[in-house]
Amino acid sequence: MTETERPLRADARRNRERIMVAAGELFARRGREAQMEEIAARAGLGMGTLYRHFPNKQALLTAMVGERFHGMAELARAAEQITDAGDAFETILRNYLEAADGDASFQLALMGSDDLEWERIRQQKAEFAAAVTRIIDRAVASGRVRADLTLADFTLVASGVISTMYFKPGGNADWRRHLQLALDGIRKPGTKGRPQRSGN
Amino acid sequence: MTETERPLRADARRNRERIMVAAGELFARRGREAQMEEIAARAGLGMGTLYRHFPNKQALLTAMVGERFHGMAELARAAEQITDAGDAFETILRNYLEAADGDASFQLALMGSDDLEWERIRQQKAEFAAAVTRIIDRAVASGRVRADLTLADFTLVASGVISTMYFKPGGNADWRRHLQLALDGIRKPGTKGRPQRSGN
DNA sequence: GCGGAAGCGGAACTCCGATTCCTGTTGGCC
DNA sequence: GGCCAACAGGAATCGGAGTTCCGCTTCCGC
Structure with missing residues (x-):
């Protein structure tokens, strides 16, 4: 109930998925060492987008x-x-x-x-x-x-x-x-x- | 042979020992997380002294x-x-x-x-x-x-x-x-x- | 097709811990 | 006792990674 569960806009949903994939690969390969900037880059997105979807690194992890x-x-x-x-x-x-x-x-x-x-x-x-x-x-x-x-x-x-x-x-x-x-x-x-x- | 092995001055030898003890305790308790400043403080010494004896954290570890x-x-x-x-x-x-x-x-x-x-x-x-x-x-x-x-x-x-x-x-x-x-x-x-x- | 809320980009900023640098102090030899 | 190289101290600097900010862009209901 904590989540207002508003349906994401199409591009947002797509980008969120990209982040998950990129983060998945990088965290898998490097553990915590993986950097937020790398993740954003690999997802082909900017830092702002990354942080819009996850409030901080810990949350993403x-x-x-x-x-x-x-x-x-x-x-x-x-x-x-x-x-x-x-x-x-x-x-x-x-x-x-x-x-x-x-x-x-x-x-x-x-x-x-x-x-x-x-x-x-x-x-x-x-x-x-x-x-x-x-x-x-x-x-x-x-x-x-x-x-x-x-x-x-x-x-x-x-x-x-x-x-x-x-x-x-x-x-x-x-x-x-x-x-x-x-x-x-x-x-x-x-x-x-x-x-x-x-x-x- | 790499080391010129010059005998340390009395105070230097004493301080080096203090560093070893302090670092030993802190690294033991916290692993790499232990900070150089804590170590210097616990040894009752300044940062400069610490770095005089060990060129960097890795060397101390x-x-x-x-x-x-x-x-x-x-x-x-x-x-x-x-x-x-x-x-x-x-x-x-x-x-x-x-x-x-x-x-x-x-x-x-x-x-x-x-x-x-x-x-x-x-x-x-x-x-x-x-x-x-x-x-x-x-x-x-x-x-x-x-x-x-x-x-x-x-x-x-x-x-x-x-x-x-x-x-x-x-x-x-x-x-x-x-x-x-x-x-x-x-x-x-x-x-x-x-x-x-x-x-x- | 328009308006504007939702979303995006990425440079700038913050934080924090390692490292440096320069000034003041001291042990040890004459 | 005096000299001075070795040593100590610790504030300032550096650097790297997370996070924030804000102007620009895109989706989507009307």
């Missing part, structure tokens, strides 16, 4: 991250459909990481660096957490993962792998190896999950 | 991190003395992390954020890496850890845990839990290392 986070709850819900509890867990973790791959600002957000106004997306975050918790509970009950696994562990491990993405960008070999090590620490001791995937 | 890293090789050598190969590995990993605990700038450096002129300490880094590699080789041979473990994995896992320190500061419960999960992913599948420590 938050909007971008929020958009990226939008799909997460859906992702979790999809993983819940998987019958095998162990697979469900590995899938949500893997997909979560896959979603973070290649987007520096999103990675920072997920690692919890922020001061981002997560307020706006608190609900989606909660939804996601709830789904993951259900998946973990099921996986624990099935005996496919260590008995003491919690939602906090999910965050811990995911953030760890994301830090590899963030600090060792480039080929994705590193973070996938990190994920493999992490999964081996999570599975029920002695259990080898699924037959090893051939590739990575 | 590098010097601090270098000093912190100084003990690392020694740490590794000590761990090598441990008879049990598995224990040696866990000890060096644990001590490495313990050394990073509480120092934000060191954590950033170890995670590889930098642009730090690691040149100056490249040798110590190499020495440390060599010792860790020897420890890992021995642990692998002993069958106490997964057969495919490498030095790169050590870095991966350590950085992951350090990211927990960095992004979830405060109590150390989180990173220790993270370490536990990581160790469980590293130990030879089915092996339970030592009898579980009761506490953490």
Whole structure:
């Protein structure tokens, strides 16, 4: 209700979209380092236009991250459909990481660096957490993962792998190896999950 | 040989030490965010003095991190003395992390954020890496850890845990839990290392 | 097709923190 | 005790990135 929700003029809507795209690319590549001027330039717009649509850099960043986070709850819900509890867990973790791959600002957000106004997306975050918790509970009950696994562990491990993405960008070999090590620490001791995937 | 190594005047030596202490505390608490002015103030000195001793902020940061890293090789050598190969590995990993605990700038450096002129300490880094590699080789041979473990994995896992320190500061419960999960992913599948420590 | 509100552009400005520079002070050797 | 190079202090300067301002332009309902 805070938003008066006046329909934007055609050009404004088009420009807003351009900003989102430009900001998305630059924040993804450079994280917070991306500069407002670059973003405006890449969108082919002036500074004034940029600031008409977003009151400041933080708001733009938050909007971008929020958009990226939008799909997460859906992702979790999809993983819940998987019958095998162990697979469900590995899938949500893997997909979560896959979603973070290649987007520096999103990675920072997920690692919890922020001061981002997560307020706006608190609900989606909660939804996601709830789904993951259900998946973990099921996986624990099935005996496919260590008995003491919690939602906090999910965050811990995911953030760890994301830090590899963030600090060792480039080929994705590193973070996938990190994920493999992490999964081996999570599975029920002695259990080898699924037959090893051939590739990575 | 680059340094003319002229003995510093008494007051200069004293002040340099004060700067190191002040910078150490502030960089530890706030990472790069620490400001030169704060550092000078905390050392009870003027800006000019600060800049007389270190040409710029980066140099000061590098010097601090270098000093912190100084003990690392020694740490590794000590761990090598441990008879049990598995224990040696866990000890060096644990001590490495313990050394990073509480120092934000060191954590950033170890995670590889930098642009730090690691040149100056490249040798110590190499020495440390060599010792860790020897420890890992021995642990692998002993069958106490997964057969495919490498030095790169050590870095991966350590950085992951350090990211927990960095992004979830405060109590150390989180990173220790993270370490536990990581160790469980590293130990030879089915092996339970030592009898579980009761506490953490 | 017109009027004017909504939108745009981008130069100018603000802020803040690193760095410099110049004046005053001091340790250490004769 | 006196000299003076080394050193200390800290105000002024510099520079870079975010944000503001305001005259100009464009959409859109009449």
